[in-house]
Amino acid sequence: MARADTDSADTDSGDRPGTGRSAEADGLRTAGSVAHRLIAAHLVAGRMEPGEEIGLRVDQTLTQDATGTLVMQELEALGLDRVRTEVSVQYVDHNILQADERNAEDHIFLRSGARRFGLWYSKPGNGVSHPTHMQRFGIPGKTLAGSDSHTCAAGSLGMLAVGVGGLEVALAMAGRPLHLRMPHIWGVRLTGELPPYVSAKDVILEMLRRHGVKGAVDRILEYHGPGLASLTAMDRHVIANMGAELGATATVFPADDAVRAFLRAEGREEDFTEITAEPGARYDLDEEIDLSALEPLIARPSSPGNVVPVRDVAGEPVSQAVVGSSANPGLRDFAITAAMVKGRQTAPGVSFDVNPTSREILQDLTRMGATFDLIAAGARIHQAGCLGCIGMGQAPAAGRNSLRTFPRNFPGRSGTEEDAVWLCSPETAAASALTGVITDPREWAAREGVKPPELALPEEAAVNTASLEPPPPPEVASGLPLERGPNISALPALDPLPDALEGPVLLKAGDNVSTDEISPAGAKALPYRSNIPKLAEFTFTRLDPEYPRRAAGTGKGAAHFVVGGDNYGQGSSREHAAITPRHLGLRAVIAKSFARIHWQNLANFGVLALEFDDPGDWDRIAAGDLLRLDGLRTALAPDAAPALRVHNTTRGEDYAVHHRLSPRQRETVLAGGIIPRLAAEAESAAEAESAAEAESAAEAEPAAEAEPPARE
Template identity: 45%
Template sequence: MGQTLTEKILDDHLVEGELTPGEEIGIEIDQVLTQDTTGTMVWLQFEAMGLDEVQTEIAAQYCDHQTYQFDFKNTDDHRFLRSAAGTYGAYFSRPGNGICHNVHRENFAAPGKTMLGSDSHTPTPGGLGELAIGAGGIDVTVAMGGAPYYIEMPEVHSVRLEGELPEWATAKDVILELLRRLSVKGGVGKVLEYTGPGVETLSAPERMTITNMGTELGATSSIFPTDERTREYLEKVDREEEFVELQPDDDAEYADEIVVDLSDLEPLIAEPSMPDNVVPVREVAGQDVDQVMVGSCTNGAFADILPAAKMLEGREVNMTTEMIVAPGSKQASEMLARQGWVAEMMAAGVNFSEATCGACIGIGHVPASDSVSLRTFNRNFEGRSGIEDDNVYLCSPEVATAAAIKGEIVDPRDLADELGDLEDPGFELPEEYTGSKTDLITPDEAPDDELVKGPNIGDVPIKDALEADIDGPAILKMGDNITTDHIIPATQDILMYRSNIDKLSEFTLSRVDDTFADRAAAADGGWLVAGENYGQGSSREHAAMCPMYLGIEGVLAQSFARIHRANLFNFGLVPLLIDEDTYEQIEQGDDIAVVDDVHEGVASGKEEFTIRVNDDWEATATLDASERERAMLAAGGKLAWTKQQAEGGSGAAPADD
């Protein structure tokens, strides 16, 4: 039997286990990336483990989330990150240089490589044939130190593309169509591998829009084969020598196949407040639009912004609508500027932002109250834009620009008919990607050789080893699809404390219950209870670290999102699965005790644990964990376990290996 492309790359990097879906495997990691809101903990954990030097082929530290540097805390984080990159041997991308995924694909992403990143949209380079996976920061730390990355072997599903996109349909509509069909849970435990004759009709940047937003399906990763379109892109970024042709075998077997006929697609839009709430644009046409944003790591490249610029040529943004362009990289801004498009867009009434994640996480360009915002971003979770009661829609740059011209949601095909002289701008790559590399500092150029820590940078919290008894109240009961934005918000007033866990923990789950942190700290232990898909969204490990710091000992949920589940193990919180009946019966405030010896059960491989609620009734809770995950949990988390393994001569590789 032949291999899928995913299996070929994994097989080439396999150091432990077998490529059987559901089995744990260990793989060698070629590249790692981290960004400024997760990177501080990555490097503090690197220091805490006693590691001396990066062991991966490429390690890159980006500053892209809090680039506006509202006060010294943000700036101190960036100074610390530059010093860490210099001290340990990583590339450093200065604030304002661009979003990690965009800058990384321009400079480092390559076919056949593996990458681990402490950001959930790390799979973006899958459009270039790189198998890239988002993970918690400590997983990146350990991989950067030279150890394998362990993950449950995902199922590989084929997304067969047929036909060719018609006018006004875009790559964004491809991934919106998949979200419409599969939902935000549809990709959990899977790698989506794109196949079929429609693949060759899409350029590499279009493919990377799709792989970027595949994260919203819950997928472990998304990947395209490589071909002449891949080579074309690598030539344009002056890295043709890194091209490798990668295709699945003709007799490769997939767990399932999803067929998308590109010819049938039309402009789509995700309504508030979930990326899978997708409908045709024409179904919501006529809705007044107050704000339009084009950009982000999903649609912020030069070729994503150019269609908007072409549509606005000779036109103006509607007086009732504000339009902002948020480029994915400074390179995109520089190229647009040198070709005159920045001036054209400014003349049309467009405001240009710095190249940053900012608005996507609620930092800057926060919508007005009771307003509608159309964005080309990848997430529209309620409150993520920076205002709790928001109305954010997700769409392509073409749909967004049409709304900016009209002042209301409109299918661009209908606007073209109305105006008479508006043509589909198409998707056009530049002759070459040019631009300064000044803001990307190589390890050899690094000006720092020791860590610089400001007063806001704290220590890494370490949990004690797992105890035999867990007994405490259900401090908070939540519903389905609780995101990491709910657990630890990423707004400007909170984000600045990502390197100060003592302070950051005060905001834990404040968007669900603003009394939670005080109640958890006073309870001396307890549980979180949740429905399905708990912890979806961002990779931020703080969403596990802060509850642990407040004394939470475990989470009872109907299901967990992949990255957050891993983070719970990484920080010593017991993730137990419960069925719907048990979830419905548990009330907030109930006392929940595990009847069994928890430490012994976890260490010995026990799967089913009995929980007793209020001494009134009992239910079964399941621990689905590998032997390695159990060992980490028993030790109190990955940091404690890795240090034990290193001291004992096994586990994470010492820095001099």
């Protein structure tokens, strides 16, 4: 099994966008699937056996403003002088509306952090991180760790791209390996070609229709087969992006002619390396999709997994239709929308919103004349960024149907508590905007007598790097300060896990609780993303408005529990969903099962994640019950069995539970989190070094006294 060298840790990230060592130099010679080859080429610890913890060398990192402010504070806490990745980029794309001074102050802080630590800085309005990174920095064969769950979109270029918590990204920037459980590789063979008015969004919606929101947990999706030939790199981006909604660790496509064509259009063909599966490559699981048999699909409110054919819900009234987001970011997605509405008017009472995903795509759309067609049809053109996808603008009216080409429709994520958000393709959104009701675009075309549009997309993209600021040289960066506004708090102090935990169940939740429900996005909460004490006031309020007050009422330093159902913590990678409950006293979550990223984030901040041996025990616990765990330091020892017992003092019952923590994660939880663990390790190392120096000096002293006197 090939192992990668690790000298890239010393590579400066200040080269021009898109440069780096070739994939050939990284040793992509291991036989097997594309995913296996990528993992083998970057493996620095562990065995490639499903379920085993592995460590991967990280070539690139991606952070965005909703998570990046914490990452910058974590880099500071780690004592990092300069990032050790090949390329690290800080994007400002989530919270770019400046309703008051707080967002602007955070942007200033992020730019100062990027300059201080050696990251590229993408200015507000430059674009959503995922398509922009793909355009300017993505390189086949590289690994990418991002503090955004949709980082997996870069798998469209033949990269191994993984969304993780911000602290994991900070450690990767510091040159440490990315740790994760070795996933099963799920091969999805594509055949045929997509019919007219059916597009890449319908492919991933079909996967969600078949498997639901936890169907790919602990798996990497790898698409292969003859059907790939008809999918562009940006089509693949759509599919890879929403692998996160299936719970996948990553999604991988081969780097083939479609990827070469994309990089050529971006002026970066020299960054292309062909990476395909070896002949006879085998997968842990197999799936097949006949693209020619697909039809327009739509996810009903309020889950990406609640997928039905558009024809089944046709006629439902529509109040809003939004095109854009990282889930449909390509020029083609906007161009097909413009072509469908050209010369027509959207229906009365429908807000038709167009959310460009990068400055470059907006320029190309305008070069084509498509921007004018959209405006003439009644579109509202917004700035390039995430915006409505995370509830920062474009919030719909309560209870009115909003059709969006976005990746998620969790309750309240739009910024409206009583929302009704549907997820669909650009074709379905455009047809529905024109008719005022949910409409199958094939039926619309048949009624209107419209042939499928023939899109003439430019062969060369309007490359624009003016809003990408490179990091200054190290000798300049080392003297630069971090510019903090008053809304940026310090990271909370994290104390070690006590040997015994006792406290009430402050919240009992059902299945598929999302991180949006634990720590909300939206215009009310997100401006406090850098102010943990203030943001903590929003914790769990979508499930229980009284949770923060009751947590504060348990007393300073008092512990409490949360009980959850299946797939607890699905959705966004934001580590705030672990930090703010911990700040309020949460020390353990007991659930039927966990989503991958949130489970990692809980461990990173010293919260014990436990799973019921018998899921039926969930029914036996009520909110308010007093729970107790004893002997934790023994139970979490490196060689101890992963089994524990929870005692319900209120009911006089015991429940068998278990954890899935690696020895490394057990040490982390016992220490109270990664940062205190590393601080303790550094202190121990310093004490050992000091002791060794003292011993060496003591040994040298007698030797000096034993020397004979000098002759006169």
